[in-house]
Every structure is written in C-alpha cells, then in structure tokens.
Amino acid sequence: MTSGSTLDAPADDPLHLQRLGRDPAFAAWVRRNVRPHRRPGYAIVTLSTKHQDQAPGDLSAARMQAIARWADDYSFGEVRVTQRQNPVLAQVRRTDLHALWCQAAAAGLATPNVGLLTDIVACPGGDYCSLANARSIPLTHAIQARFADQDLLERLGDLVVNCSGCMNGCAHHQLADIGIRGIDKQGAEYYQFGLGGSHGEETRFGIVIGPAVPAAEVPAALERLLSAYLAQRRVGEPFAATLQRIGSQPFATAAYGARERDPRPAPESLLPNKKQFSRK
Ligand code: SF4
Known part of the structure; x- marks a missing residue:
C-alpha cells in the first residue's frame, strides 16, 4: 500500500x-x-x-x-x-x-506501517472475549516488539498478518498471508500458523503448516519463518508468490526446526503463568 x-x-x-x-x-x-x-x-x-x-x-x-x-x-x-x-x-x-x-x-496515529507486518489485525481475544482460547493482543504486541526495526519491515514489504483468539476467526486469520490462531491445550495458550490466505479477487483460505506452538515461542518462530522468506524470495517477490513457488514446507521447516536454539528470552506477557483470562 x-x-x-x-x-x-x-x-x-x-x-x-x-x-x-x-x-x-x-x-x-x-x-x-x-x-x-x-x-x-x-x-x-x-x-x-x-x-x-x-x-x-x-x-x-x-x-x-x-x-x-x-x-x-x-x-x-x-x-x-x-x-x-x-x-x-x-x-x-x-x-x-x-x-x-x-x-x-x-496523537500517536502516524506509525508508518500501513500494509507492513506490524499492521496486524487482531481480535479482542482472551482479554475481552468469553469465547477465546487464547489472547490475541499481547501476542500482537510481542510480535510488534520483535519486529520493531523499520528497515527490516520495509525489506519484508507488504504482508498481511491476522491474529484470532479462536477458530471463529474474527480477525480473518484464514485470509491472511500469515494467519495466527489461538488454541487451548490443557489450559495453556498455543498458536497455529496458517500460510497463503487471501481475500479479494483470489480469495482462498490459508493452510495450517504444523502443530501449534506455545505463546512464548510464536515471535521467534515467526522470525525464522520470515527469514526463510527473505532467503528464498526472488527480487521484488511478495510473500504469497514465494509461497506459491516453493510451497509451505521450507517455511514449516524454518518455523519449527530450531525452536530449542533460540537464544532470546520470551516476552514476559506470553509466559504460561501469565495467562490471566478466564472463560465464562
Ligand atoms: S476470534 Fe474468537 S476470541 Fe477472537 S473475538 Fe472472535 S470469538 Fe472472540
């Protein structure tokens, strides 16, 4: 945009x-x-x-x-x-x-990120919605913090990332380049990645690429996934085009392949004992 x-x-x-x-x-x-x-x-x-x-x-x-x-x-x-x-x-x-x-x-309304990764659409999630399986807002903030480098954001280019707190998909995670969906696993917040969703003239649902990961691991997994995109894309190629050309496996391998080697600590707001919401 x-x-x-x-x-x-x-x-x-x-x-x-x-x-x-x-x-x-x-x-x-x-x-x-x-x-x-x-x-x-x-x-x-x-x-x-x-x-x-x-x-x-x-x-x-x-x-x-x-x-x-x-x-x-x-x-x-x-x-x-x-x-x-x-x-x-x-x-x-x-x-x-x-x-x-x-x-x-x-007024704090001029962040130059329209259409970029940090322009995430998020539903109210577990902070406000009684149907939620997981929170969306703290996860969105953790991703925004992880990708605060404007130069990196511009290198990644236009990217639709949507985050929903449950399968109802109020943030339209199914229609995003990268959709993130919250899942409850025995009371803990986990999140699935779906890739390749789109709306408009070529509407399609994204495909889930693997098992859900704990909340604290999502920003790092997303970073690895996007590093794979930067490594694999051709000059000027949008994320969706790279995905169509090489398939989802390289992204899944990157996202899940190095979980234990990530050196950076998880954001405190995403640690398991910080889950604060209660389902009604
Ligand atoms: S996607 Fe789920 S958690 Fe998010 S607002 Fe809709 S019903 Fe609530």
Missing part, C-alpha cells in the same frame, strides 16, 4: 518536496500511509492504530475527537473505518498532508 509517484512531486505544493527531503519521518509516513487520490491535488490518508502501546484498532475518546476534527479540517467531514482496523481520511488536500501528519504523529 505504498504511495504512487504522483505524491512525490505535487505540482500544487512547492513545499512538499522540501518537506520530504528535510524530514525522513514525514517521508516515511507519506510512503506508507498515504495513497494517491484519483482527483488531482488530493490524497488518501490511513491513520495507523498499530503500535505496541495500544490494542490494534483501539481508539480512546480523545483520539476519536482528534480524528473527527481532522476529518472536518482536512477531509470534508468524512472518516471511514476499515476492516484493517485503521481509520481512513479519504480526501485530504496534498497541501494539508504535512499539517495533518504533525497532528497525527503527536
């Missing part, structure tokens, strides 16, 4: 190129969170709710009021809420992009 070249040199805003060159954070946001509008002089802005400090899709009252103000000031009073758990201001003048970015960044 990167912006097109029309945003790189808007003829109606001579300051835009200067700002892009002067401010790398603004440039990263424009590259990731802003898309061209079919009407010249306008752009589509996605406000990211995906950050380690908040549950995906959660918005406080203050943030919602801020978004309502920005909609009035910059987008003809309109804001759209998307399945990807990010609000969208669909018609922003390109001349207003920098002013909007300044305010969105101050």
Whole structure:
C-alpha cells in the first residue's frame, strides 16, 4: 500500500518536496500511509492504530475527537473505518498532508506501517472475549516488539498478518498471508500458523503448516519463518508468490526446526503463568 509517484512531486505544493527531503519521518509516513487520490491535488490518508502501546484498532475518546476534527479540517467531514482496523481520511488536500501528519504523529496515529507486518489485525481475544482460547493482543504486541526495526519491515514489504483468539476467526486469520490462531491445550495458550490466505479477487483460505506452538515461542518462530522468506524470495517477490513457488514446507521447516536454539528470552506477557483470562 505504498504511495504512487504522483505524491512525490505535487505540482500544487512547492513545499512538499522540501518537506520530504528535510524530514525522513514525514517521508516515511507519506510512503506508507498515504495513497494517491484519483482527483488531482488530493490524497488518501490511513491513520495507523498499530503500535505496541495500544490494542490494534483501539481508539480512546480523545483520539476519536482528534480524528473527527481532522476529518472536518482536512477531509470534508468524512472518516471511514476499515476492516484493517485503521481509520481512513479519504480526501485530504496534498497541501494539508504535512499539517495533518504533525497532528497525527503527536496523537500517536502516524506509525508508518500501513500494509507492513506490524499492521496486524487482531481480535479482542482472551482479554475481552468469553469465547477465546487464547489472547490475541499481547501476542500482537510481542510480535510488534520483535519486529520493531523499520528497515527490516520495509525489506519484508507488504504482508498481511491476522491474529484470532479462536477458530471463529474474527480477525480473518484464514485470509491472511500469515494467519495466527489461538488454541487451548490443557489450559495453556498455543498458536497455529496458517500460510497463503487471501481475500479479494483470489480469495482462498490459508493452510495450517504444523502443530501449534506455545505463546512464548510464536515471535521467534515467526522470525525464522520470515527469514526463510527473505532467503528464498526472488527480487521484488511478495510473500504469497514465494509461497506459491516453493510451497509451505521450507517455511514449516524454518518455523519449527530450531525452536530449542533460540537464544532470546520470551516476552514476559506470553509466559504460561501469565495467562490471566478466564472463560465464562
Ligand atoms: S476470534 Fe474468537 S476470541 Fe477472537 S473475538 Fe472472535 S470469538 Fe472472540
């Protein structure tokens, strides 16, 4: 979901190129969170709710009021809420992009990760849902922390990762490049990986690649799986295309093959004795 070249040199805003060159954070946001509008002089802005400090899709009252103000000031009073758990201001003048970015960044809604791995869709999971087998939000935060390196995220490129707390699949884990589904094994939280799901013109369910792993092992297993992708992909090849070309076995081998050798400690929030929710 990167912006097109029309945003790189808007003829109606001579300051835009200067700002892009002067401010790398603004440039990263424009590259990731802003898309061209079919009407010249306008752009589509996605406000990211995906950050380690908040549950995906959660918005406080203050943030919602801020978004309502920005909609009035910059987008003809309109804001759209998307399945990807990010609000969208669909018609922003390109001349207003920098002013909007300044305010969105101050409000914590300008993480430049739209379409990247950390833009995870997660259901409420065991923290809030009485049907859950496992929590989704702490796992999402642990993955976001593990993949905090923006350069690595950009190398991985567009990637759909969805995490559901049970088989009901409210986060549409079955339709993601990488779907993660919570499972209860004798009271402990485990998670399955499914690969190759897609929605849109080529809708298909992902295929589960192996046994569920304990919560604490998921971020490391995901990292190994994605290292296999980086090692195997051709130049510019999206994850789904690599998966179709080589099949799921290399990813499964990577994800499960080196579990005992991972040197980094598991996030405390995912340790088995931290399971706090109770099923009703
Ligand atoms: S996927 Fe399961 S745990 Fe998540 S919100 Fe839906 S029913 Fe609840």
